Amino acid sequence: MPSLSLAQINPTVGDLSANCDKIVAFARDAAARGADLVVFPELCVCGYPPLDLLESPRFIDAVEAALADLALRLPPDVGVIVGAPIRNPNPIGKRLFNAALLFEGGRVAAEVRKRLLPTYDVFDEYRYFEPGATSTALSFRGLRIGLHVCEDMWNNEEQADHHLYEANPIDLLAAEHIDVFVNISASPFAVGKHERRNKIVSEICREHGIPFVLVNTVGANTEIIFDGDSRVHAADGSLIVCAPSFEEHLLFWDSGDTATRCSMPHRDVVDLHDALVLGIRDYFEKTGAFDKALVGLSGGIDSAVTCALAVTALGADRVTGITMPSRYSSPGSVDDSAALAANLGIEFHNIPVGPAVDSFASMLSDVFANTEPGVAEENIQSRTRGLTLMAVSNKFRYLLLTTGNKSEMSVGYATLYGDMNGGLAVLSDVYKTDIYTLAGYINERDGANVIPRSTIDKPPSAELRPGQLDSDSLPDYDTLDRILRLYIEGHREYDDIVRMTGFDAELVIRILDLVDQNEYKRRQAAPGLRVSTKAFGMGRRVPIVMNWQRADAIQRLETRT
């Protein structure tokens, strides 16, 4: 029986030449190690998501040229499956297909078109691609393969309460008397995704009594993180082999082999940690635009966790921390920041922002005459810090990492052009309560209190006025995060949330309205690493100018029924 190799690679969007070099190198390595068929991920030639690059005819010309080169450069004595956009020869419909191509003997021996095109959340595939119309098996050296692309495997009865698609490629391929399913994917990470994949793949295997090979891409491209997590399941659903998550890997499987020898338990907090580290590293490395990363250290837990993740991603010598106390900062804000920087072994500066804050106060004294200090003044403090960090970023080519968490970003507890400044928002998809878990894991992992105890223990505060605490303006984070999770990831409206939690209806309405009203801030936020099933950014498209009167409308609905 042919021996398969699963090439879990990390392509860069648009970099056809580097991606093809990588494909050739992995294919040669796999061939040298005995593989008959080497399988690469979805759209690995152009990287995922290529977005509107796909609308450029010249970009597609270049993809075609890259594929022609691949045919010549790939080892001719093995089969190689790659994912790439190809032109739709029909003059009607979208101009491209999302295809899996089998190279063999210096030519494309087979082509499979993706049928189910995800067009929801972060996915816009129907913007670019025409759906494929058929599902047929292909034969490779006596092996009948049910080759398909990513979403084609997700139209499964057990998983969905509603079928998005008419076609079920899995059932159609199973009916073709295949020996194995082969799925090439660009399937993004979210906490818990490993278990979801286990469940759906093993169900497919058991239902049809057919083994399953899944090759997923790895790496981060701007906000989307791919975990890899490639694997082979036996016909009974059990895991035969699996690749480590969050790194490139070449995995081998002899297609006659059914001995289960993979046990890779996943812990949510470890996956979350490793995803964020990869997200930082790939943003930094793939842009190639920066010499170091920069984090503003407040003494609080968000900036401490961000900084620790950056050090793991880039090394201590490529991370700089700056603390910027004002008159409202607690002594702990400087001490805890200094302790963190010392623990991590990073460059550290202390730049008090008082002089700039005072300058603005005097510059604005006429215009602000006879007004009470309030949010405007608090924001000035936050913005002098943001400006200071950007000055250092611009001067030394440092990537400023934003530290805001998902709880704050949800309700707008953040200052535009202040603490929201930065090129990448590391924690903007992580709720505050989960950041404590992450901090605990970081200290556990490094075997020491890298993140100072006092940082973890202090009550959260923006420290923008005397004695300020987050709990002055917001419910406690356990309450807030529970409401937010039900609204954002759970897609529940306020009445359901009240029923499910027993929380006060006015509180729930206020929080949901705050989320909606602060869309204008998030629209200008740095791209954030997506680690949940519903992150802010490209996957959550909410109007800024709108007036959805949820309380009125829903109360009226309840009166009707």
Place this chain on the structure above:
Amino acid sequence: MPSLSLAQINPTVGDLSANCDKIVAFARDAAARGADLVVFPELCVCGYPPLDLLESPRFIDAVEAALADLALRLPPDVGVIVGAPIRNPNPIGKRLFNAALLFEGGRVAAEVRKRLLPTYDVFDEYRYFEPGATSTALSFRGLRIGLHVCEDMWNNEEQADHHLYEANPIDLLAAEHIDVFVNISASPFAVGKHERRNKIVSEICREHGIPFVLVNTVGANTEIIFDGDSRVHAADGSLIVCAPSFEEHLLFWDSGDTATRCSMPHRDVVDLHDALVLGIRDYFEKTGAFDKALVGLSGGIDSAVTCALAVTALGADRVTGITMPSRYSSPGSVDDSAALAANLGIEFHNIPVGPAVDSFASMLSDVFANTEPGVAEENIQSRTRGLTLMAVSNKFRYLLLTTGNKSEMSVGYATLYGDMNGGLAVLSDVYKTDIYTLAGYINERDGANVIPRSTIDKPPSAELRPGQLDSDSLPDYDTLDRILRLYIEGHREYDDIVRMTGFDAELVIRILDLVDQNEYKRRQAAPGLRVSTKAFGMGRRVPIVMNWQRADAIQRLETRT
């Protein structure tokens, strides 16, 4: 023959209750004035684009309740066509249809589902909607109507070099022996759209010998501006009646009447002006979050035009201008700003930013020791201005309008968290060369040099270092804008642009690479008013982290051929 009324209304996204009140008021008015059938625009019940509000089942419940109320409240003796999202009863496919509903006698008498779902540029309809499967005529008091929704009329051979869709609803409806086409639209404005509509509608009329009623929505929702431009064409394609653009209007047409009596020539600069005014006004009024608009005045043409547009949109008493000179500002920057403010009759402040700039210089002196002044210092100036404007915005609930133009935003000639600050980018879809035309029209329109001559005549400069001119870093704007138009609106790659313009290939590559590399800035830009066929923002989705090596790839292509 029944008399029709075209109700060109301005709904607010999500505000079901206000939108339905407006529909009822217009329908009653039309009925009182003799209409038999009143036609409203696409999705007028929920506003366009509702985006992910459509994913909330409770929002759809509320739409259903609003439609049930409409049935009771609409005048029972006339027919009323409205656009609304309705549930897909089939458990397979997207959960909604984008529908046109005919109300008559207190109930929904007919329902038409949109078939062609635009999923390109700013449109994401396949994210939410299942395409309708059929095109059939409906009868209303002896009139056979070919009712359809927006995109269903745009699959026309003369217009497209490539057919996006299999179905052609126009041909199918024409075959149903109809007396009139009725199209309900949410068709956005772009400069020249009026003429494009004239062309496509009159071609349809002539091809089939059938008159055409088009009812388009009006108003701006965040970045998208709808111009209205509703009209009736005779069977020979000539315009019978047409509504004024950029305002609500109730238009009447007796379906037996073929007398051409509409002549509404459109001038591009006037449309552009009126679109921007509407965009500012609707953002301001529909959010309801602001007391005034605020513009930072540099003495340059962009801020002057932005400010003049704001005064036309909101009135002089709701606009404030602030000039913020630094040591590198020319004397003209303050004098021209003061003259503009006086001409417009607005509140005006002069807040020199020197003290804040000096504070940052001293705060950063240790960290910046032994470095040369450069972009970091220039950005500090821009950011102290941005911070000052935001302080005033926060203190007094002023909407800060950003003044950057499309040429600058394209190549990143703008400072994040500095001059890019603001809630709405008024000119970010207008090239610099067009801003001069706009300034000329504003002065022509107001019969006086509202925008000072010296503002129009001075060479463009950011004034961030001594003697700085835009032309130090960029080609002249005629050259730059020509390249940008071909790349952004024209979707041309550098080799085509070089062939078409004769410009130096290195220059063209440098400009196109600058556009791509500055996506990270635009991702954090304020939403901008869309007035072209390709604006930055939601309609142009480009990866931040990518490495498309256009020069290498395209040169390699040319070697091949």
